[in-house]
Structure formats: structure tokens, C-alpha cells
Amino acid sequence: MPGLEDLYREIILDHYRSPRNRGELPVPPAHKVEGFNPLCGDEVVLYLDVDAGNGQVRDVRVSGQGCSISQASTSMMSAAVKGKPLSEVRKLIRAFKALMSIHESKLEGDGGGLDEDGLAPDGADGNAALDDVRLGDLEALQGVVKFPVRIKCATLAWNTLQQGLDEVATPSPAG
């Protein structure tokens, strides 16, 4: 049986207690995007300052509320993508979601639907492309996959980030 220490690694609790990049950015020029976990009411609000010219996430701020896993994951995500080229950030999103879903597919009795966000099937090519991605501290979150109902908590920030970057890349007609 997986223990609490598998889920709540020290680095996760540290991010939960001292979240990085908390706050807001003026909108515009920053882009604001919100994500919700309808199951538990977790809420992630991201302010993304994307430099389209240089293809870089110049700055990111986060607000919202939720459990330790969702808030720590959000904090760690913000630290990992701040100042990074967009291409690298996109790769990181895929790598993190793969970390969550590779294990997920191994779970017995997986009713599907735990991750319906359109992640490409993890073919050999997909994995190879992600091999050079360094997850660093984020790997501490892999214990979450042993607690299937908490996976959504960990992926919330990343799905929200992906949504935000997509919106920046393709602004909606409403602006």
C-alpha cells in the first residue's frame, strides 16, 4: 500500500507551504487563464506574460486555492516554466502529463476519463522526443499516480497552462 510519504514528498509540502510566484500580473499585456477541478473545487488562476516575438514565457504569476497537491504542482510548474522558451515549456507540459498518464495506464480498473485532455498516445516516438526533458523537482509529484483520484489535482495547473498558451497562440474573436 502506498504511504503518505509517497504522496506528500518534502519538496511538495515545501511548495505548498511557501508557494512560488504567487500574485497577479496586469491584464493585458498578461493573459489570464483559470482552471477548475469540478470534483473538489480546486482552482488555479494563471497570469502568463508571453513574449510572442522571442517565443518565451517572460513571467508567470499564480493565484487560486486548493489542496496541497494542486497548489504545490502549480507552484512547481510556475518555477519550472518562468523564463523558458515556449518550445521547452510545451515539451515540459507533455513530459509532465506523460509522467502522470504512463503510470495511469498501468493502473488496474482504470475506467478511463482520468485524463481526457487529448494527450497523444505514448508511442515510442513520443517518448523518445521527451527523453531529453529534465523534470527535476517535478519528479517528486510522480508518487501522485499511486493515488488515482489525486492525479487531477496534480495535472490541473498543467492543463490550465496548456489552455492559456493555446489561447495566447490563437486569440479568440472576443479578445
Added chain:
Amino acid sequence: MLDVTRIKADFPILGREVHGKRLVYLDSASSSQKPSAVLDAMDRVYRNSYANVHRGVYTIAEEATSAFEAARARVARFIGATAPEEIVFVRNATEAINLVAYSWARKNLSEGDAIVLTEMEHHANIVPWHILAAERGVELRWVRLTPDYRLDVAELERLVDGARLLAVSAMSNVLGTINDVRPLADAAHAAGAHVLVDACQSVPHLPTDVRAWDADFVAMSSHKMLGPTGIGALWARRELLEAMPPFLGGGEMIRDVRLDGFTPNEVPWKFEAGTPAIAEAVGWHAAIDYLDGLGMDAVREHEKTVTAYALRALEERFEGRLHLYGPLDPEVRGGAVSFLFDGIHAHDISQVLDEDAVCVRAGHHCAKPLMRTLGVPATTRASFYVYNDESDADALVDSLVRAEKFFAL
């Protein structure tokens, strides 16, 4: 007084261990566990008397039909209905409310009409009305909460004025608050409105008399009262059922079908299209027998005692660090105890509790408007029933001590 040691022994699942520890089940407000009497009754149907109901003329079909209809009569008697025909079997309380929304309300309500709801309703008693409101331009009005988690009835008269329906929970699944239905119904009726009571939380825990409530519609579920999932009931006054158009169409709900139309069956079968939950009805019957065997007055007294004990233990152990959401007076509340620790999310709490085999619910409890009113994203909820005693409350508190330590800043 209930003999909880004996009661626990009636529930096979309570004998198992989780993570090497005694199962402490404190989530009955979500769904209750089932005694052997219920499991055996359902098993007997399938082994001895199973056939479709209201169809065959052979012996076992007649046995199944008579067991199914006996369950209807049993439910009727349990809640003080005048006749079994006032009980429509549905899947659950949610479906019962939807039946009223789709059949009665769509026939009787139109643009400009108003429905009065309360801030403490479960989504099941909100969303069907939102759907109706969006479709028909019906106005939704809301009874607010007082600071001590009761309904602000001072507003009621103004709110029901000109309204067509008051839809209210008899007991909050989050706060535990028991709403005194009769005065609410009186106020609604005085204004010419009908009254729907979501009794899903109250019927399992309190003696129920729908006539004393003077309600028009009452919704309930079997699975929260020791019975199986998949069956519940809508009680309604017979003349209302008679006047309501059918909800779902199909077999059983008709008297005649022709190429140019159909004639609906009599109530309540008019609302029971398709093969119903037969074994589940029999299981529900057994659950009601079990509860009546304990005595609903004794059930209520027992839950008051255990809830009061738990509230006191939580307050004493955690003082100001734990916030309770709901009335503190056991006289006006049921056994659903919602709480939150400063700085620790409800899900993290319940994760630690799971390691101690303590089952509680964490989240918004399908009451997001109420969560917004309370100003919290989620709460942890422990709920007590006939098979819980002080030892379960102690297990909860001990595990919470561990959780608080684990997440200490």
C-alpha cells in the same frame, strides 16, 4: 438506546479491515452501508422469485409482482402516505425531483413564474430548476442562510409571494441543519405555491410524516437508508399525480398504445416506464423493516447523542483551529458534520484519514452555491448513522490529530 455493537455485526462490510485497520465508515450522508437483511432479501428474490413484474401469469412472476408492490406499500407506510399509489418508484431522489420538474412544472409553469429554493440545497434540487429556468424563463428566488446556518425565514413571506413552487431540503447534507418543513409549507401554501421536499437526507434519520409536513411532493433515495442503490421514490398527493403528464414513455406506463397515440396507465405506474428495479425494491423493503425494527425515534435519539459527542470532541481537541459549519445544537441538526482546518485543504485531511481507514467525504458535497455562501472551496464531512458510535468519533478525532500534525506549517 441502540445496541451499536450488535448493529455493527449486522453489516458485513464493517467487519473488514482497510490498510490493516478497522473500517470506520463516516460517509453515510453520501451513501449508507447495507445490513445482511437487505443483502439476503435481494439474494432471495434472484434465487427464488425473480421474474419481470406486472407481466407474467406464472407463479414466480406473481411472487415478484407481489413483492415489488409490497415494497411500495412499505415505503408508503414508512413516510405516512395515505396510499401505496402515491409512491412512484424512481432511481433516486434526483430522478424524483427531475420527474416533478419535467412533468408537473413543465405543464404548469411558464415565463414569469417563480420558484423558491434555498441556499443550502443539493445540486439535485437546483440544477433541474436551472434547466427549467433557462428553458421557460422561470425566475429562481433564494432563501438565504442565517449566521447560525438556518434558513432565514424572515424573508420567506416576501419570497413565496407570487411563486408557484417552494423546493426545500428537509435536512442539509452539508450543514446537518434540519428544516422545519411544516411552517415553510404553510407559508408557501398561503401564497398559492406548491411544496417539494428533498427528504433524501432526512428520511433515513428522522421519523417522517409527509401528511404532517403538508407537502405536495417528497423525494427520497433508498441507498442512504440502508437499502440498495438504483431505487428511490417520489411521493406526491394523488390528485397531483393524476393531473401530471407522463415523464418517460415506454412499456408499463401505458394502458393502451395505438398507431395514432396512447393512453397512459393509472398512477403510479403511469410514471414507471420500463422494467423497474425489482430486487432493489425488495431490498429497500428489508431496509425499512430493519430501521423500523430499531425504531426511528431511537435512531434519531442515538444520532443526536453521537453527533453531540463528536461536535464536543472536535471543539475541545482542536479549539479555534477547526471550524464547524452547521448548527451546534444537536436538537436542530442531523449527523452530517462539516468542518475545515485553518490552512489544510479538505482533500489532504481525508487522504490522511484514509490511511487510518476513516472514511469521510471531502469536497463541495454537490452544494456549490452553499460553499460560496460559506466562503470555502470545500469541507471535510463526517456523517454518523445507526452503526456509528463514540468509538468512531474517537477514531475520527485521533486521525485528525495526525493529519493536523502532518500538515503543520
